[in-house]
Amino acid sequence: MILSALLQNVDWTLLYGEEKEINKITYDSRKVQKDDLFVCIIGFQTDGHKYAQKAIEAGATAILCEKEIQSDNKDVTILQTSNTRHALAILSANYYNHPCNSMNVIGVTGTNGKTTTTYLIKSVLDTIGHKVGIVGTIENRIGDKILHADRTTPESLELQELFYEMKQENVTDVVMEVSSHSLDLHRVDGIEYNIGIFTNLTQDHLDYHKTMENYKIAKSLLFQRSEKSVINIDDNAGEFMKQNAKGEVLTFGIDKQADITAKEIDISADGVKFTLCYDNKQYVVSLHTPGRFSIYNALGAIGACIFMGIAMEDIIAGLNSNVGVAGRFQTVKSRKANAIIDYAHTPDGLENILNTAREFVKRKIITVFGCGGDRDKTKRPIMGEIAGKLSDYCIITSDNPRTEDPSAILDDVEEGMKKTNCNYIKLVDRREAICHAVEYGQKGDLIVIAGKGHENYQIFADKTIHFDDVEEVKKAFGEDNL
Known part of the structure; x- marks a missing residue:
């Protein structure tokens, strides 16, 4: 792929060099091969700019940097951009030809409940015969194929490669956990979500975000990129997420007035049973995981399924078929x-x-x-x-x-x-x-x-x-x- 095509929708300045044919993109100098584009990422432990020369020696034909770098090798093209993490996400989507555009992408963010919510949605989609891709904390999935997951949301290059594999395997829907780190560190830039779900916001990751306000703002980025949003309005941050949502919103809750609510709740050791209220109709829902929090997870999943146009009887059957998630109660x-x-x-x-x-x-x-x-x-x-x-x-x-x-x-x-x-x-x-x-x-x-x-x-x-x-x-x- 030619360099200029890869750089589409990236703001960049040419420091020196010319058009190049690019083999692949990498941000790890140890993986550089001949004619690669090396992107210098500033990480927590080290700075990719330190390894630019090593990448050139390994065969990189182009370097994208944030801080200006010099090289004695004038056959190498060097470009500069204001944020290489953001640029990497856009480059990766361009390289894999925007695989997300041909799939229904659902993002789930929140401190707790992300994994369970994604698997509840998967159970419903499985029930109606869809082929589902999962990106998450426990594992990544392409249909029935299970792939190892190193972190909740992969780096943008690996994420786009995973989406590409899903597209090749005819996945119809991607349900993914979207961490606050991935939003703040631009790993998910360039992805337009069909639906975004907010589960809750409680204390976590303050070693990174420093304040709850920063944490909340990072989470809200998902809803600025989602066509439709499903938001837990009972949560203290729910109204903030709703105000930041760019498209249509469905709210859910138990205590506050919401579009989707639960009443007549019965919690036992074997699960929960409740009456779902939506659109002036009532439905009985049974789940195999106990706890009030299980109801919130289910309501978020139900909201996403409603936005997808799935019949309520299929939603309820799908939720009931879910037997739980490894390591979750x-x-x-x-x-x-x-x-x-x-x-x-x-x-x-x-x-x-x-x-x-x-x-x-x-x-x-x-x-x-x-x-x-x-x-x-x-x-x-x-x-x-x-x-x-x-x-x-x-x-x-x-x-x-x-x-x-x-x-x-x-x-x-x-x-x-x-x-x-x-x-x-x-x-x-x-x-x-x-x-x-x-x-x-x-x-x-x-x-x-x-x-x-x-x-x-x-x-x-x-x-x-x-x-x-x-x-x-x-x-x-x-x-x-x-």
Whole structure:
């Protein structure tokens, strides 16, 4: 592809050089091949501009930079733009010939509920025979084919490549989680969403965004790019998202007046049942995942399906066919206590699952949890206090410590726990913590293992090991596992 065609809709200045035929685009100097375009990205750990010369030596024929660079090789074309992250997104869409334009693209953003909402929509679309692509935290999917996911929303180049593969496989609808990082870091620039969904906004990622206001503004970018928006109006940020939406809006909620609402709610250990109210009609909806938060996820999914013109009976059947998502209120049963494994890693997420558990647990709630290292430190004591108030016994343990001292993270969490009357213990080793919870638990108790959910690894300063909460609790249950 010629360079000028790749640069369509990108603002750029030619520093020197001429038109080139480009092999492919890359932002990783280690992957450069002959006649590639190398894009210099300023990252958190390093700056791509430092590797421009290395890229040229590896065969790059053109360089796109943000900061002016020099090269002795005058056969190389060097261009400058104001934001290479934004440019990379547009270049990538151009390179793959805008694959999104031939698919229905639904974006889901919010602190909690993104993954479950995407899979509820997928279940409905599966029911009516559509071929669905998923971009998300747990995995990426092309129909039945499962692909590994490194982050919630991939970098723009990998994202457009994934869309291209979906198009080649005749995917009709893409349902994707859209993280605040991806919006703020321009990974999803150039994508026009048919539908955007807002689940909620609670404290998370303040290590990056610094303030909740910045976090909220980043989330709102999705609705400025969506033809239609589905917004949780019960959430404090719902009205802000609605005001920032450029197209038609459907609101949903339980407590406030909304276009789509739920009443006559019945929550049990096996799921929820409620009456859906929309367009002066009422429908009975059943879900297999318990909790009030499950209703919000379903209402968001219903709104998107209404915008797609799907019949209500198909929507309800699709929702009922969804058996849940790995690591999202996932139950492991035993002859003694049962366990719930959940990804809850934010104050609101932890509060939701513990409140839900309290609605049907007959005896004690035993909570095993920790907080990630190199992430928002301010939420640690908050989560400690929430766990202490809503549990009968807590085991504070490691999550993904990363480069931080695991014991210091536990101490931060403990500061909040001390404000409650809850009995607790600190065990740095997560396997030991899970085993202790199983030994402590009695018949009728519930062990809530929170924070990692679907993750099958644990990240330390010097290594990443295999670690799966579901596997570990099953091993701890031993012969009592059902």
